[in-house]
Amino acid sequence: MRQSIWNNTPQGVDSRGSTTEQITDAQGFSQDVNFTRPTIVPIYHRIDITTNIAEFPGTGVADIKQAVTDYGEAQFKIGDDVVLSEFYGAINTIPGILSIDLRIGLAASPSGTSNLPITIIELSDYDTIQVEVNIV
Numbered sequence: 001m002r003q004s005i006w007n008n009t010p011q012g013v014d015s016r017g018s019t020t021e022q023i024t025d026a027q028g029f030s031q032d033v034n035f036t037r038p039t040i041v042p043i044y045h046r047i048d049i050t051t052n053i054a055e056f057p058g059t060g061v062a063d064i065k066q067a068v069t070d071y072g073e074a075q076f077k078i079g080d081d082v083v084l085s086e087f088y089g090a091i092n093t094i095p096g097i098l099s100i101d102l103r104i105g106l107a108a109s110p111s112g113t114s115n116l117p118i119t120i121i122e123l124s125d126y127d128t129i130q131v132e133v134n135i136v
Helices: 002-008 060-075 084-091
Strands: 019-024 030-035 039-042 044-051 097-105 122-125 131-135
Touching (some): 044 084, 060 131
Antiparallel strands (some): 019 030, 044 097
């Protein structure tokens, strides 16, 4: 990353940020590159589903957790608000689901039904252990 910052910063313009690392420029001189890493914001999901048992796979709960995690990691970048409704498509890729009650939040067992605001210096974080799936 630091080399990319150096390569894309115009001459005479200093980089800014709370972290400083050094690179070697094209002439062999050591140069400081400054940047700030985003604050990681863990996102939690609680998903209550009803299923058609005949069609819902034995790995369905794990599949839902992975689908939600994969979607969040691929879709949301630094500063992107977390949009609740966007996760329904990922969940619906698993066969045999009849209904979904989806909640998100910033702590375990979330109860929120609103989008989550993420600031320009934050990055939403997704992990299967942050996804709770209940068959009701």
